[in-house]
Amino acid sequence: MDVTFEDIIKSQKLQRNVIRRTPLENSHSFSEMTGSNVYLKSECLQKTGSFKFRGAYAKIASLSKDEKKKGVIAASAGNHAQGVAYASSLEKIPCTIVMPVTASPAKVSATRSYGANVILEGTIYDESSAKAADIAQKTGATIVHAFDDETVIAAQGVIGLEIMEDLPDVDEIYVPIGGGGLAAGILKAVKTKKPKVKVIGVQSSGFPAMKKSFDIGKLQSVAGHRTIADGISVKTPGHSTFKIINELIDDIVLVDDSSIVKAMFLLMERSKTVVEPAGAVGIAYLLDKKPSPGKKVVTILSGGNVDMYLLGQIVAKGLTEMGRMVKIFILLTDKPGALKEVVDQISSLSVNIVDVIHDRLSSSIPAGTAGVTLSLETQDQEHAQQLIRFLKRKNIQFKVVT
Known part of the structure; x- marks a missing residue:
């Protein structure tokens, strides 16, 4: 049985009193960063935290x-x-x-x-x-299959209807793809009503099964590699979903974990929105490639169920990726005031010292010296480079750890 536009309309009526209609909001910050007019469809705010x-x-x-x-x-x-x-x-x-x-x-x-x-x-x-x-x-x-089911596909397609109702002149929609249920449903809804709207699927480069299948034109499986985007880590896409995607999608693109980390970090900082790795791939691609200057672009934040331990890593790694956290190791003469002298010079640049680890006893530390690891918060990458140039001018013996 094929999924039809009428199936999606029926599902919308079924969902009306139960499912939350999630907001579609314009993001000034991401629009400036990408050159597109970016709208965020926040399915991360759906009941249970996901579409x-x-x-x-x-x-x-x-x-x-x-x-x-x-x-x-x-x-x-x-x-x-x-x-x-x-x-x-x-x-x-x-x-x-x-x-x-x-x-x-x-x-x-x-x-x-x-x-x-x-x-x-x-x-x-x-x-x-x-x-x-x-x-x-x-x-x-x-x-109840996660994606390869006609009823499930039609239900996910309601998201496409909501986008078109809230933003009738949308140009492009970026959709995370794992097994393909979300993308297949949105494609059926959007391409039936507004075939000129581009729909682009985004996958993790660690699990590009649908991308590989689309490129070849035949359903493929992949072994997969380690990725933080576990929500779209699917080895073999669905038969029903692939059939729809292969016929209707405009393109499928890939992003790596470093781009996902940056996107998650910026979503938290700029939009005050917690999004899981799989849900951040669309904005990650827009930030990385800036593919659609001047276009009205929707990216679907498909879920917000991120492990709290991973979230802590995202913040730390995001700061590093943005050049706003620098960790350096300094070898000092072990005498009173040596550390204070260095700290005072670093502070003169308005660099915030977040953490200090002092080590005299490790075998790699020569006698008469002390090793100090400093975690430093800077304003941006230029500020971080300014710090490094300053330390070199002062002949401070150091190395950048991260």
Whole structure:
């Protein structure tokens, strides 16, 4: 069965009293940085923190009474798990979620908080999915697929309708792609109503399965590499999603983790919005490539469920990427006042000293000296370079750690 525009309209009516209509807001900061007129579609503010709730609710609401009695089951490491669990709680039906043993404890806890029975099985999604299929066969529970399902695709397509209603003269839409459910739904909605609007998919360079499939014109799998964008780390895209994407999408592009880190950091600092790595890939590409000068561009912030430990790393790495945090190692003569002299000179440049680590005892530190590692906050990359030039002029023995 093919997804139709009418299916998306029906799903919009179904969602009306349950799903949050997320805001579409213009960003002055990102417009200046990219040269485009940038609008942010904040699905990170959706219930359960992700667009996945739309598809999960639509699928579960469409089940028959008998199917609902037998319950549902899904395999997921995060957003889809929470969406299915919450939708099941609204419909008051049994729900089982199979998650990898490597899943974030916070996401496991959040999924259980919605009343789901969580089973930890396998180290990767494929193993969890196999376990879910086995349970479904034994219990008769309905599998709620994360992306390769026509009802789910149509539900995600409602986001495309909302964008066109809120910004009728949109030129381009940038959509994160993992398995392809979000992109496929938006493509069906947008290309049916406004075929001239460009829709560009964005993937992590670590898992470019849909990009590879699109380039070849045939469904492909990838081994995948390490990436922080776990929400779009899909080895094999869906058959239904690929069919739609291959036919309708204008292009698929890639971003790396360093670009994602920068985008997440700037979204927090400039837009006061916490977005998970997978949800930040669109803005990451716009910042990195500046591909659409003068165009009205929408990027979809697809989720905001980021691990708190990772968030701390993002802040630190973001400051470093922006040239606003410099860590240096200085070897000083071990005498009173030596450190104070250096600190006073650094402070004269309006550089903020964030952290000091003093080391006399390590084997790499010569006798009679002390090693000091300073974490320094600067205004920007030029300020950081000014600091380094200053230290060289003062003949201070140092090396840049980061």
